[in-house]
Amino acid sequence: MDKSYRPEELEQRIYERWEERGWFAPQGDGEPYCIMIPPPNVTGTLHMGHAFQDTIMDALVRYHRMRGFRALWQPGMDHAGIATQMVVERLLNNEGTSRRDLGREKFVERVWQWKEESGGQIARQTRRLGASVDWSRDRFTMDEGCSAAVSKVFVDLYDEGLIYRGKRLVNWDPVLHTALSDLEVLAEDEPGNLWHFRYPLASGDGHLVVATTRPETMLGDSAVAVHPDDERYSALVGQEIVLPIVGRHIPIIADDYVDPEFGTGCVKITPAHDFNDYEIGRRHDLPMYNILTDDATLNDEVPVAYRGLDRFVARERVVEEFRELGLLEEIEDYTVKIPRGDRSHAVVEPYLTDQWYVKIEPLAKPAIEAVESGRIRFVPENWSKTYFEWMYNIQDWCISRQLWWGHRIPAWYDTDGNVYVGHDEDDVRQRNDLDKDVVLRQDDDVLDTWFSSALWPFSTLGWPGQTESLDEFYPGNVLVTGFDIIFFWVARMIMMGLKFMGDVPFREVYIHGLIRDQDGQKMSKSKGNVLDPLDLIDGIDLESLVAKRTAGMMQSHLAPKIEQATRKHFPDGIDAYGCDALRMTFSSLATTGRDIRFDVGRIEGYKNFCNKLWNAARYVLMNTGSLDEGDLELSPADRWIRARLDETTRAMHRHFAAYRLDLAAQAIYDFTWHEFCDWYLELSKPVLQADESSPALQRGTRRTLIETLEAILRLLHPLVPFITEEIWQQVAPRAGIEGDTIMLRPYPESDENAGDEAAIADIEWVMQFILGIRQIRGEMDISPGKALPVLLQHPDADDRDRAARLVLLLRRVGRVESVAMLEEGTEPPAAATALLGEMRLLVPMKGLIDVAAERARLDKQMDKTRAELAKASGKLANENFVNNAPAAVVTQERERVAEFERTITQLAEQLQKLDELA
């Protein structure tokens, strides 16, 4: 092995081998285990969130695969209708052409072409992340199979009356010219105004005052509403208003919706351009005046002067005209919620159009029940609340989009406008007995991207076919995803899964946090704070990073700021940390919280960990060259590390079961570094290097070294797959293990008989001993190379026994020159002291030790111990504590007090001695 760990050299090579050998496909005949990848958008590239998510899923899949499950991690991508169409349209714009120039067919062809390039990029990234997905099953939401699933679901739901077409108010994106679902609209607070208008009564007898945030919609008003119990206006209900500018007579109506406390208590009603007004309009059978075009300019429904105006221009003009008419009462500053499309960021209009809807309530009911009953469990549990909250108030789902990229809606119209639904035109004709001469035209619209995503858990397994894969892998075990798509995706998969498969799509939903930047900001292109996971793996120099972050920006004026921030945060660019370090970082960040600040500082520590493991392996390999057969004796250190390994193994299983990758990462990190490397490797050296250790003992240690390392590699493999594979290839033959790859070896299981109290007690004693000596050395500034003589004062039988048996460890690891007993009654020499239970370790001073320094050191210990003692004895002095606390706690407290008292006595004696010396 090379002297240092170089991830760039090994990661790609190893992945290629895994893939070539087909090891990502489900193996063996164990119980199935299945995770569906949340398909990334073909648009763009994988970001930190994907890398994080992939790390979690890969760890889970590898863990289960190693445990003998037939593990499937199903890969694939999403066609991402709007997002993809926008990207390709932008490309076309740059080429000086447009979607409309190309026409539908050519445009869609162009998108497919682009999808190949972009999808390839994502697949490459996924491979670099080490994801053990079964590429042979790679799917795309618009491939043939998924499309067949979409078609079947649409037709079936339609036949059952659960899909319908209707003219209603929808969220209309006037830039993209498409309807959006409620979820795709984001309401943001923006500063605006509240305009107060006078509406004259038709009787000529005064006016009412209405307030509005959208003056231009008054051109479409069809009523003014007041609260039925509002005495101020009860006499006016039933009378009419003359709508200014328009001249239309509109009624004054009474409706509960109106809040008499707000404004004047009068509300203008525009049924065709406001969701509330729409409902009121329906209740009161009001006419609906649609005054907008698809572009949100004013149409011919309005007075000539306003026709063709942009809605915002019209707003100003309406206000101006009210002012001129003397009907403008007041303009208030007011914060308004502006609905914007999540993709285009355009201000969305409520707009009357024909759209397709899924009647959601019959689907939502069983989906709610599935979570209530525990058939699906959210991890952490809290998220089920979020789920319920949305599901209880769910609205019908608008599934049609006026786009070209997506699944075309399987509906056809005849020339009379009758609609027929079927899998294709032939199917439609057959179902409806339509003659060949009836002209049919397919619906131009496509389906919401999430419609096909909702089918992902079974469409990828071959549905609507009855496949073996479906039998085997549906339902999946766990869905790993972010909370941001619980509504978009999780809820809809549950509904569709229950409806079409008769079972939940997965049993657990593991919700992870969002990756944010070092300041807690969401990573976004426009903020210029995105990190490409591959840059953390391969490294990137500062100039390239700046260039990357400022390239192709929509708002180029932000570039200087981004450049400045980038130079500040990454003055030297980003080092190459390798995939394993990145993954270990993600794992350790996978806590239960909501958002995760990604601090580049942390990844370095995990690269060091990899290097540590690498070098530990080198040491083990160097020392296990000759694993000869023969008698084998395990030393206390061997038995101790085996016991500790078992405890760690137990912890790993526990943490995986609870989806606590952070705790798993920490447990194995601590064991590897702080127990195996810091202690066991050091303790092994005396055995292997000293002449006095027997061949059997040496064999025992060699075996323990190699076996423990091999187990560590397997414990770590789901988290850091590459380095563990690379080392394992060297280690396995030494350990006498057959097998081509670590990824198909069994995950370590704990062993009930691994506990070894005696060995643990021995080694803990050794550790305390050595720590005591090191502390003296460190604080007394004694050179680490200087071997120290140690006298044991007041040793008991165990101490004497251990000192005799384990002296080699003390000498070599603790750099102790000699260990001698101070006979009882003998006056101890002036010495620095460490305490080990009842026993005192004395390091005679003889010029080695500075009396003042030792004094200061002991004083410090004394202060600490006295403080502890005060606390503990205070507790025991409280009779409530003694009477009420559990006996074990009281006993423990008494023991602590005794211990502190002993320590204080000993320290006092030592201080006394120093005084005598001075």
Place this chain on the structure above:
RNA sequence: GGGCGAUUAGCUCAGGGGUAGAGCGCCACGUUGACAUCGUGGAGGUCGGUGGUUCGAAACCACCAUCGCCCACCA
């Protein structure tokens, strides 16, 4: 307006009714035959505030403060 979450060392975060933890950073020492991407020792916290429950609260409860997120039709 509802709902959820966070507040622990300089930074990033675990923990959890009885002894305050890690990594990074910081200070000192160190070329010990795996590793300077390292080793050894050390400094550093009244666990956001107030009150309550309890023998005992950093942890449980209530309220408050600050920050954040989600949902919602007050024009």
